[in-house]
Amino acid sequence: MTILLDSFFFSVNATLPIVLMVLAGTVLRRRGIIGERFVDEASAVAFRLALPCSIFQEMAGSSIAQVDHPAVYIYGGGTILLAIALLMIIIPRIYRDRGVAGAVIHGSYRSTYAYVAVPLSQLMFGQEGSGPAVVMLAVVLPIFNIMAVVILTLFHPDREETLSWPVLRKVLVGVVTNPLIVALVLGVLWHWSGLSMPAFAGSTLDFFAGMASPLALIALGGQIDFHPGRKGDLRPVALATVIKLVLIPLCFIPPALLMDFTPQETGALFLLYAAPTTVSSFAMAKGMGSNSDLAGRILLSSTIFSSFTLFIGIFLLRALGAI
Template identity: 25%
Template sequence: MLEQLTFAFGITGPVLVLLIVGWGARKSGLISEHFIGEANRLVFNVAMPVMLYLAMTGRPLSETVDLRLSLVGLVGTLLLVGILFVVRHLVPDDERGVFIQGSYRGNLAIVGLALAVATYGNEALSLAAMYIAVVTTAYNIIAVLVLNARGALRNILLNPILLGILAGIMASLLGVKLPTVMVRSGEYLSAMTLPTALLCIGASISFRSMTTHLMSLSLAVVFKLILSPLLLVSLG
């Protein structure tokens, strides 16, 4: 038992530490809200697409695509959203859209990737990339139905993370090889992706705002941290 707990903490501990460091840096004024926004944009638009592109081109495509894994994620997400629509009356009308969105939408591209890499190494990036592409697309389509979001198709087609993954798939299929200097530059960007993103998430945490909608938040946490994992594990 102790060995399993030690192993689990060895994986989740570094992620938790970076979140705490980010929160502490924000509270102490070391980093500002402006910096958080700019850093998030840098990660989302540049560093992470580059990281996922390199992940897709670093191994043969046959080793990076797991259709069963992606299908489990897609079906599990759809089933979870169906359950959420059934129980949405448990929260106030004006919070239902956000409640559903917060309950089914996981932080795959940052926390999920960080935990996958910590558990399985960088080899997990390529497998996770295809999963992210499929499930993130589903997330955005569902958001249209839940939040009546406008411009959703444009956001999906121009999503930098999805574009990075698709570009990596095409490069792998066509046998495109980048010059060494470009690969190494991309590796530098890749190395900053997850630490920067985790610091920004930690810096964005506001415990005070959590008390405003405590009921909706509590239910969303139950769905996200308990029911969603149970559902996906049972499907997988």
């Protein structure tokens, strides 16, 4: 009974703050207190300033900049690539419409890792214990971005897009200059340099890092649009949501439990698989002329239901002593 209660309160304390912050953004948007411009600007500030400061601070200020167990990152990146390969084989056999297939594949594997998984890891394990989740970010972010362009190009509705070198080069440049990747690399370099952080610089980083999660999560909630009058086939939405939140974690977490991963590493893997679909999936689908309407509905569905699946998953892993 004590173990169950501990697992229950651990799960509540980990997931409820995230859910409430996202809900706050949704309520503020629906009441007109914040608008689309605020959401866009808040997302930009979180992505380009606050989150990079948080990641730099974590990598520069502790021993987590040393990767002691690379197997977990190989496992995380490898399983995501395996999931993408299986989805690219199976989903087109279910949906002949290329735009639908592309949206389902894209929404089924790509997590909002920086906005949800990293803050959740901090709540579960503290600042020091969130190291594996931050390092995992550097592994999966290039995979997410590169494969998103590959998928949306190969499954473009008009079949006019080609996967050319200029397209891939643009993606690679975007990955290398991604603020989160840049911050992580700079943080590791600072850690290895052995230099001490000036007091004023540390305080400034604390201010920016402290606003990272609240700003990102409120912006995430503000982007949720329920579209009460919108109609459409819910089956691809349901399929992508189930794959993202249930099937992928069920496929890859049990084998991970048999490996010699720490609780923090197991938690990073679970959050990698079980976090909801990223907001950028909608933006990329819209920008590349894919099925952005379906991508938006998958985003909405996975965000809503992840509040339940994340709680259940964290509860079970805690009860099993895995995290």
